[in-house]
Amino acid sequence: MTDLVIDAQGIGKTYGKGSARFTALADVTVQIRRGECVAIVGKSGSGKSTLMHLLALLDQPDTGTLAIEGVDTRALNARRTSELRNRTFGFVFQQFFLTPGTSVLDNVTLPLEIAGVAPRVRRERGRAALAQLELDDKAGSNATDLSGGQKQRVVIARALVSEPSVIFADEPTGNLDTATGAVVEETLLRLNREQGITLIVVTHDEDLAARCDRQIVLRDGRIVSDSAREEVAA
Amino acid sequence: MRAADVVTKAVRNTYRSKLRTTLTVLALFVGAFTLTLTTAVGAGVTDYVTKQVASLGADDVFIVTRTAETTTDGPAEYDPETSSASTGTTGPGLPGTGASDPITEADLDEIASFDGILSVDPVQTAAVDFVQYDDGTKLELTISPTSSVTNADLVAGEQLDEGGDPQLVLPADYVDPLGFGSAEDAVGSTVSIGITDVLGEQHTVEATIAGVSQESLLNSGAGANTALVDELVEVQSAGIDSDDPRYAIAVARFDTSLSSDEVAALKAEIIDAGFGAQTIQDQLGVIKTVIDGIIGVLNAFAVIALIAAAFGIVNTLLMSVQERTREIGLMKAMGMRGRTVFALFSLEAVAIGFLGSALGVGVAALLGTALSGALSAGPLAALPGLTILLFEPASILGIMLLIMAIAFLAGTLPARRAAAKNPIDSLRYE
Numbered sequence: 001m002t003d004l005v006i007d008a009q010g011i012g013k014t015y016g017k018g019s020a021r022f023t024a025l026a027d028v029t030v031q032i033r034r035g036e037c038v039a040i041v042g043k044s045g046s047g048k049s050t051l052m053h054l055l056a057l058l059d060q061p062d063t064g065t066l067a068i069e070g071v072d073t074r075a076l077n078a079r080r081t082s083e084l085r086n087r088t089f090g091f092v093f094q095q096f097f098l099t100p101g102t103s104v105l106d107n108v109t110l111p112l113e114i115a116g117v118a119p120r121v122r123r124e125r126g127r128a129a130l131a132q133l134e135l136d137d138k139a140g141s142n143a144t145d146l147s148g149g150q151k152q153r154v155v156i157a158r159a160l161v162s163e164p165s166v167i168f169a170d171e172p173t174g175n176l177d178t179a180t181g182a183v184v185e186e187t188l189l190r191l192n193r194e195q196g197i198t199l200i201v202v203t204h205d206e207d208l209a210a211r212c213d214r215q216i217v218l219r220d221g222r223i224v225s226d227s228a229r230e231e232v233a234a
Numbered sequence: 235m236r237a238a239d240v241v242t243k244a245v246r247n248t249y250r251s252k253l254r255t256t257l258t259v260l261a262l263f264v265g266a267f268t269l270t271l272t273t274a275v276g277a278g279v280t281d282y283v284t285k286q287v288a289s290l291g292a293d294d295v296f297i298v299t300r301t302a303e304t305t306t307d308g309p310a311e312y313d314p315e316t317s318s319a320s321t322g323t324t325g326p327g328l329p330g331t332g333a334s335d336p337i338t339e340a341d342l343d344e345i346a347s348f349d350g351i352l353s354v355d356p357v358q359t360a361a362v363d364f365v366q367y368d369d370g371t372k373l374e375l376t377i378s379p380t381s382s383v384t385n386a387d388l389v390a391g392e393q394l395d396e397g398g399d400p401q402l403v404l405p406a407d408y409v410d411p412l413g414f415g416s417a418e419d420a421v422g423s424t425v426s427i428g429i430t431d432v433l434g435e436q437h438t439v440e441a442t443i444a445g446v447s448q449e450s451l452l453n454s455g456a457g458a459n460t461a462l463v464d465e466l467v468e469v470q471s472a473g474i475d476s477d478d479p480r481y482a483i484a485v486a487r488f489d490t491s492l493s494s495d496e497v498a499a500l501k502a503e504i505i506d507a508g509f510g511a512q513t514i515q516d517q518l519g520v521i522k523t524v525i526d527g528i529i530g531v532l533n534a535f536a537v538i539a540l541i542a543a544a545f546g547i548v549n550t551l552l553m554s555v556q557e558r559t560r561e562i563g564l565m566k567a568m569g570m571r572g573r574t575v576f577a578l579f580s581l582e583a584v585a586i587g588f589l590g591s592a593l594g595v596g597v598a599a600l601l602g603t604a605l606s607g608a609l610s611a612g613p614l615a616a617l618p619g620l621t622i623l624l625f626e627p628a629s630i631l632g633i634m635l636l637i638m639a640i641a642f643l644a645g646t647l648p649a650r651r652a653a654a655k656n657p658i659d660s661l662r663y664e
Binding site: 114 | 560
């Protein structure tokens with residue numbers, strides 16, 4: 001079972017209190033194997049972002065259990081959780097979240113800086129990650145001076161630099177036009193195919209979802225369909 | 235995250251909103267500037283007073299007087315051994331002596347008998363008419379009565395040699411009128427001192443100039459060693475010997491190895507025996523208290539300015555935290571821990587504190603040194619030896635550390651807020 005990168009059993013999340021109480025996610029069971037490309041699909045409010053936050057350890061489930069690479073996350077303290085997140089996950093967000101006024105290289109090496117990697121090693125690995133995304137000539141540029149597509153590729157380089165086993169991409173093409181969106185899409189899928197990095201994409205873009213191996217569809221905080229299970233059932 | 239990286243990042247962050255940082259730094263600058271100047275004034279004046287104290291008396295000396303018996307049981311009975319006639323005249327111009335009974339030879343012996351007292355010498359006064367060098371102008375001169383036990387604040391030459399020939403320490407303002415080229419030229423020269431004896435006849439006594447002293451606020455007149463005073467007194471008395479000489483004050487030297495507690499105990503013992511005993515420090519304690527009080531009030535104003543500046547830091551950093559909410563969220567999502575976020579923001583506050591204090595202290599030291607020089611040459615020329623603004627490295631460092639500590643404290647509130655941010659909420663924040 002070590003092949004399972006993420007093993008979530010019956011996880012649920014409720015926000016608010018009293019009459020404002022709102023169940024964002026109820027009794028969701030998901031198992032993701034190493035190297036899979038998974039699309040979490042659903043309308044806004046379906047709970048797909050909440051599911052991603054829980055799987056990425058950005059939030060804690062109220063019910064159920066979650067194991068990352070075989071480690072039960074309930075047993076981890078805040079420090080271990082932070083370390084696990086830093087080591088295991090890479091993040092690509094719709095709004096890029098690049099630090100303004102800072103060089104592209106510094107942005108890319110941020111996860112390594114947080115991990116406490118030595119400055120020289122950081123620069124080397126940052127340049128390597130940028131080279132992989134054909135952005136090596138932009139290393140010294142100010143991050144805010146880039147085009148949208150370039151920014152998202154910098155973000156992917158940042159997600160990649162700590163050599164994570166899982167990359168979470170939250171609407172990675174949401175802020176891009178069709179052509180650049182396609183480039184970013186292709187880059188992410190190639191990383192999954194060629195480097196075996198597990199890719200978990202949260203999107204409402206059906207075309208992007210269709211290019212993933214597996215689609216998990218959420219509605220009102222519950223899984224309504226999971227292509228992996230259907231295959232097993234079929 | 236590495237500590238060095240945290241510091242670098244925090245320092246770099248201070249430069250991100252330059253205008254805001256500059257304004258906050260300016261607020262701190264005012265506080266640091268004021269505090270540095272007030273502290274320097276305090277140090278300058280204290281230093282001056284300390285020199286004055288040294289010129290007034292050595293550290294191992296009690297000024298002993300005869301206090302009137304406390305008459306709780308009505309008038310005291312006359313006893314030829316201990317009683318002496320009240321003169322009602324003022325003693326020589328030394329602070330704290332005032333009107334008192336004279337001290338007899340028997341009293342001197344009694345004081346000398348206390349444990350820890352090395353020697354007791356009566357202070358003899360000689361009324362000098364003039365001083366003259368090489369047939370030049372005759373100038374009026376006063377001999378300071380306690381000069382044989384004090385250390386002069388010298389500009390040239392050496393302190394009086396108690397064992398040697400008659401010596402004189404000349405006040406600096408006598409150098410020019412007496413016809414010397416400089417203070418250095420005066421040292422070693424022989425001058426004539428004119429004195430009138432009790433019979434009205436004028437004599438002259440020769441003395442060598444051992445040193446030239448800074449003009450002093452508290453101790454005026456020339457200094458004379460025991461040999462010179464003895465000679466002057468002898469000439470003055472015109473050979474008339476008094477069987478029972480009486481003195482207004484005596485100087486008791488005590489063992490310098492005594493601790494301050496032991497000195498206090500010895501002093502209490504002497505006072506119990508019916509004398510007044512004061513060290514020079516006792517006599518100047520009041521002056522120091524007043525100075526400390528004034529400096530304290532000035533410092534309080536500077537600290538108020540710093541407290542106002544601290545609120546500026548809180549405000550600046552709260553805005554930074556607000557602005558960087560998403561960045562904080564991202565860093566936390568990537569595994570940065572709350573305490574690192576806290577360290578980042580509180581160190582940013584310390585960096586602002588450092589900038590403000592370094593600038594304030596530096597400008598104050600530069601400006602103050604120039605100002606101090608101008609004041610000493612101009613309005614304060616009448617107080618030679620006074621450096622009104624004295625900048626001490628230790629106090630400057632202390633001020634910088636104090637301001638950085640205040641900045642750190644001010645930074646903790648925004649830093650805690652930043653550290654407590656939830657990554658998801660921060661990432662959603664628009």
